[in-house]
Amino acid sequence: DAEITQSPRHKITETGRQVTLACHQTWNHNNMFWYRQDLGHGLRLIHYSYGVQDTNKGEVSDGYSVSRSNTEDLPLTLESAASSQTSVYFCASSEGITDTQYFGPGTRLTVL
Amino acid sequence: AQSVTQLDSHVSVSEGTPVLLRCNYSSSYSPSLFWYVQHPNKGLQLLLKYTSAATLVKGINGFEAEFKKSETSFHLTKPSAHMSDAAEYFCVVSGRSGFKTIFGAGTRLFVKA
Numbered sequence: 001d002a003e004i005t006q007s008p009r010h011k012i013t014e015t016g017r018q019v020t021l022a023c024h025q026t027w028n029h030n031n032m033f034w035y036r037q038d039l040g041h042g043l044r045l046i047h048y049s050y051g052v053q054d055t056n057k058g059e060v061s062d063g064y065s066v067s068r069s070n071t072e073d074l075p076l077t078l079e080s081a082a083s084s085q086t087s088v089y090f091c092a093s094s095e096g097i098t099d100t101q102y103f104g105p106g107t108r109l110t111v112l
Numbered sequence: 113a114q115s116v117t118q119l120d121s122h123v124s125v126s127e128g129t130p131v132l133l134r135c136n137y138s139s140s141y142s143p144s145l146f147w148y149v150q151h152p153n154k155g156l157q158l159l160l161k162y163t164s165a166a167t168l169v170k171g172i173n174g175f176e177a178e179f180k181k182s183e184t185s186f187h188l189t190k191p192s193a194h195m196s197d198a199a200e201y202f203c204v205v206s207g208r209s210g211f212k213t214i215f216g217a218g219t220r221l222f223v224k225a
Binding site: 033035040041042043044045090092098100101102103104105106 | 144146148153154155156157158161202206207213215216217218
């Protein structure tokens with residue numbers, strides 16, 4: 001069965017360190033998304049990609065970057081982790097831009 | 113511009129009683145609307161979606177939602193709550209032209225035995 005996976009599931013890091021969260025999907029979807037989930041805010045879009053070599057900023061992109069070198073993967077990098085980036089991060093993919101999104105299980109990131 | 117408002121942050125019902133989770137949206141054009149469910153420590157899962165076909169949309173696990181353009185609402189209902197329905201529910205609006213998917217803040221559903 002097709003799926004979307006994230007790793008690690010839990011990560012603790014220190015302020016100032018670079019962190020990369022992995023996202024891998026086997027749906028063969030062109031569209032991939034990264035969200036962060038914080039209490040009282042629902043899900044907020046960080047970055048998204050319509051296809052290989054395409055990346056776009058979402059509403060909370062400061063301090064984050066992504067790259068898309070193949071269809072299956074969209075890693076999220078925190079260039080210099082900050083305590084405000086402590087959150088749960090979800091990756092998602094979809095076939096069409098406004099189609100159903102399929103979500104990964106999430107990565108809980110703690111920045112100390 | 114698009115926006116979505118979930119009118120209740122928490123809803124508590126007794127098992128076997130109806131569930132109503134309220135969602136209002138704002139969109140400059142005909143939107144796609146979704147309800148997702150998130151169980152504790154899990155990712156989001158699609159419950160149902162509206163894409164301009166029938167205004168009453170049936171989803172999984174007995175949930176349904178009705179698109180009411182005049183009221184700009186897309187409320188989620190279920191006739192009889194089950195303990196396993198306890199979760200957080202997100203109403204989502206997505207535009208047709210360009211990428212604009214907006215998530216509501218979520219409604220946490222509690223089901224009492």
